[in-house]
Amino acid sequence: MNEEILIKLSKRGDKKALEKLLQMNYSIVKGYLIKMTLNEEVADDITQETMLKAILNIKKYKPKAKFSTWLITIATNTYKDQLRKDKRLVYKEDKDLVDDIDVEKSILIKSEFEEIKEILKEFSYEKRMPFILKHYYDYSYKEIAEIMNCPVGTVRSRLHYCIKKIKKHMEGGSDIGKKL
Amino acid sequence: MGKSCENYKDILIDIIYEEKDFNKDIKDHLKHCDNCMKYYKELKDTKNRLNNLNTEPPIEYRKISKAFIKADEIKKKKSDIKSLFVFMLLSVIFLTMVVTLAVNGFSKEIIYFQISTYVIFPFILPFMIKKRAKKEGYDVK
Numbered sequence: 001m002n003e004e005i006l007i008k009l010s011k012r013g014d015k016k017a018l019e020k021l022l023q024m025n026y027s028i029v030k031g032y033l034i035k036m037t038l039n040e041e042v043a044d045d046i047t048q049e050t051m052l053k054a055i056l057n058i059k060k061y062k063p064k065a066k067f068s069t070w071l072i073t074i075a076t077n078t079y080k081d082q083l084r085k086d087k088r089l090v091y092k093e094d095k096d097l098v099d100d101i102d103v104e105k106s107i108l109i110k111s112e113f114e115e116i117k118e119i120l121k122e123f124s125y126e127k128r129m130p131f132i133l134k135h136y137y138d139y140s141y142k143e144i145a146e147i148m149n150c151p152v153g154t155v156r157s158r159l160h161y162c163i164k165k166i167k168k169h170m171e172g173g174s175d176i177g178k179k180l
Numbered sequence: 181m182g183k184s185c186e187n188y189k190d191i192l193i194d195i196i197y198e199e200k201d202f203n204k205d206i207k208d209h210l211k212h213c214d215n216c217m218k219y220y221k222e223l224k225d226t227k228n229r230l231n232n233l234n235t236e237p238p239i240e241y242r243k244i245s246k247a248f249i250k251a252d253e254i255k256k257k258k259s260d261i262k263s264l265f266v267f268m269l270l271s272v273i274f275l276t277m278v279v280t281l282a283v284n285g286f287s288k289e290i291i292y293f294q295i296s297t298y299v300i301f302p303f304i305l306p307f308m309i310k311k312r313a314k315k316e317g318y319d320v321k
């Protein structure tokens with residue numbers, strides 16, 4: 001069954017249809033939250049909260065945005081709320097990565113996956129969010145601005161900031177590797 | 181005056197994320213500027229390496245079902261609170277009416293009304309129960 005029909009049925013109160021719809025979009029939401037929070041446990045909690053909010057507010061959903069986008073918007077807002085409430089979620093604030101490469105740490109970083117996670121952890125969530133939505137979900141600047149509720153120019157400059165830092169870090173990291 | 185290399189580098193980021201097109205201006209610049217050409221290649225490389233983080237987590241069906249159960253609990257709580265509120269409001273209105281009527285000398289009428297209510301009530305009870313059962317989904321028919 002296609003998404004459009006499922007959405008119509010869900011909005012009329014069909015639980016089975018809504019359940020199917022949530023199953024279809026579950027991996028997207030959870031994958032997004034894992035990348036955003038960089039913490040499996042926290043991602044789990046927020047995914048659960050997002051599903052719950054979607055069920056409670058399905059009547060408010062307007063089908064002009066894609067269903068997955070609506071879920072990602074809910075997930076984003078939930079994450080922001082949790083950050084305000086719970087300090088355990090906040091990683092280090094933005095630091096100048098390149099000047100601050102901890103040599104020992106970069107030896108310990110084994111896989112590239114871990115390395116990328118380490119880089120992303122260094123960004124504040126406001127900067128990490130546009131990067132993740134752009135890079136992994138291929139949203140446009142405009143869509144990201146709507147999800148994050150901020151100007152398009154901000155989205156662009158934050159994305160550029162992240163890409164430049166990541167690029168520098170990756171090159172810097174491999175330099176250290178060569179020296180050792 | 182043309183754009184600086186920094187401008188072009190920014191545009192290159194927009195290009196690899198398909199926010200801008202590869203126009204003639206930038207193509208010409210890349211032809212002449214090794215620095216920006218190198219930057220462009222590195223950008224593409226960085227973009228590819230970042231894809232390693234793109235793992236899709238599995239669908240957790242039971243967790244989705246749990247969310248539905250929890251949603252039902254929340255909805256029930258909300259409707260309980262609403263019912264309580266309506267009940268309180270109606271009680272206050274009714275009580276005010278009775279007191280007002282009593283003060284204005286309609287005590288006799290109030291007693292008549294009460295008696296008739298007691299007589300009629302047992303007859304409407306089955307209808308109320310049936311309606312409730314239907315609402316909660318116990319209606320067998």
Ligand SMILES: [Zn+2]
Pocket residue numbers: 184185188209213215216
């Ligand atoms: Zn140049």
